[in-house]
Amino acid sequence: MDHDRRDALRRGGGLTLLTLVAAAGWLPRGAAAETWNKDAFSTKSLDETMKALRGSAPVASKDIVFFSTPDIAENGAVVPIGITSNVPKTESIAILVEKNPNMLSAVFDVPAGTEPSLSTRIKMGQTSNVYALVKADGKYFVNSKEIKVTLGGCGG
């Protein structure tokens, strides 16, 4: 009985200290330098996204290719998207879904040495155009593909 209480106290005390330390921002976090572009992730249109990314209007490009990406997604909660950019000097690849509540889904920075080709899975609320936005040599390029969704993946 007594033991239990002491244990609980000790555990509780430890937790409080850890919480305090974390709250004060003392906990070393290797990823503290990470940034997250809140503005870009709150946009509702491609124009707004481009503004938030401080980029110029993207040029349509057939050098951006979708692979392993379905025409019809049965489950909008898990839609596989694969994008390859054949645009020289590709620096980053972003995935945008036109009709999602917020358009931007993901941005990948592709350093030299990494192939400008990746695949992931996203959520889609409804049938929509999906944009692959590529930044290469400071300029933006885009290609899109319509994916039909039979069952929405964003709530409801």
Next chain:
Amino acid sequence: MADPMKIRANVVGDSTEVKVLMSHEMETGQRKDAQGKVIPAWFIQNVRVVHNDKVVLAAQWGPSVAKNPFLSFKFKGGAKGDKIRITWVDNHNDTRTDEATIA
């Protein structure tokens, strides 16, 4: 603390192919619970893949990345036995780092 990532890294030709499956709820902030209250957003915001102290992929994600996110890509170089390290940080400042050996 979240569950560990499943990481597979294989040498394919002169590249290393990395496949990651993360364990995360990726709550959008759009859904409502049975009482009609909005379930707050909870999702991974940053992902970073490091090989030999060099970042080979860095990503920013929104809440529309699917639950238990999957990611696959290739980078040049990387030898069998090398380590790759993957870190994610979510919007609650929760973070997880896992390591895998290239096979």
